[in-house]
Amino acid sequence: MREATWVLGVLALALAGYAGRRQDGSLLRGVEAGWRTLRRTLPLLIVAFIITGYVRALNPQDLVRAWIGPESGTRGLWIGTAAGMLLPGGPYVVFPLIAALYQSGAGIGPTIAMITSWASLALLSVSFELPFLGWRFSLIRLALGLGAPLLVGLAASLLFLA
């Protein structure tokens, strides 16, 4: 967690410095855009973290480990992929939830499969895709992308073991 704070702090300062040197108001607009996003997502964030808290309080380690733990094998990857497709909401909601599952004993393979599946196959985003690109496009993209979370999760499990 500490490295993350450093890296993000430096990155934010570097971007702010770059935006400030352009002297076209992009620094102020950037800060405002970030603040707007924060204000809009704050209620969601709070609920997401309350859910996270209950996941930790209920301590479902046995359940999580059995379903998507490090030894859950291919079944864990499938469950992670399916769960990822069903997760609702954006990164501010989904990452706290996945982090809570990871801390409750989910394996690195199923966790990465879940992130990849949520990012690329989430059914809620497909419902935005349909009106703009049509069902043929969604079908082609999903057919090609369906194996990705499984493969990426499998690779992560193998790498982590090595």
Next chain:
Amino acid sequence: MKSRRRDRTPYILACVAFGLATLAWRRGGPSLAGEGLRLGFETLLQVTPLLLAAFLIAGLIQTLVTREFVDRWIGSGAGWRGILLACLAGGLIPGGPYVYYPIAGGLLQAGASLGVLVAFVTAKNLWSVSRLPMEFALLGPQLTIMRFLLTLPLPPLLGFLAEVLAGKFIDRIREAAG
């Protein structure tokens, strides 16, 4: 239709939270129900500096990378070059599905190939630079870097496969969506 979908997430999440709180209450009474709330707010406070930095980064990227910039990049170029440019554009463009799908729809009508569109959407989904700080903050460096590196080849690869295997459907896709 769009805004209605966006608005539903808080209710779904609130129901999940309420369900978990009820479960905690039934299993451990008021003390376990309170414990969940306490742990939730404690975690939120812990990651607040990270979240603030992540939101600042996302906001700055949003202003530094404009829509015209992305349009200009993908507007030109076909074949491998178009697919790679589409990947870069998709990775850099900030915003949720209600931002990038309208842009993808615009690109489709502007004559983009299937490979370019699949590469753009997949890169947005898997490379998304503006989302990385959040992932980094909440899941840690090791998992985030591993996930990013493993999914790095996918956008160009899927774009290429889509073009080769189904590229001929693009006219029908364009007509149906237009």
